[in-house]
Amino acid sequence: MEEIILEYSNELLSSAIILTVVVILRFLTNKAVRKVGSISDLNEARTRLVIKYISFGFTALAIVALVLIWGVNIKELGLILSSIFAVIGVALFAQWSILSNVTAGIILFFSFPFKIGDRIQIMDKDLETSGNYVIEDIRAYHIHLRKDNGQLVTYPNNLILQKAVCVISDEIIENEGSDAV
Known part of the structure; x- marks a missing residue:
């Protein structure tokens, strides 16, 4: 056991450093996203969803760094990864709308042009x-919209970014109601 530790001491030290840095970055990023969510008064479910995406990204980066540190044969790994990415690429191309809706959901989280409870017109x-x-509700793929008559409409996140959306303030609605009297 001591021979293995001595032989791979550089790799073990580098791996420990990478894992420590990733854990610290994930913690700081999660804290920052939660702060943005609380300052912007965003739904906790949306905040958790964005944290999941960011954690997945950090995990992927850590795996790539560990593969490079441990000197995995790139040719063999390249063959395996290219096969996997070819299958994933075909699947994502066939389902591009899912990816664009998730991306739009993340953009909506950080840009917050409107939030849950707002009255809008598309x-x-x-x-x-x-x-x-x-x-x-604003979910990963779509937004739940409720009409005045109670009808629930789900609208894709990518379309809400592509179309013009008017946020209607409560003052306008009150003025319209007083005009009718």
């Missing part, structure tokens, strides 16, 4: 049920 001529909506 300027989309293809949307069959036009009118005002209240945002009930």
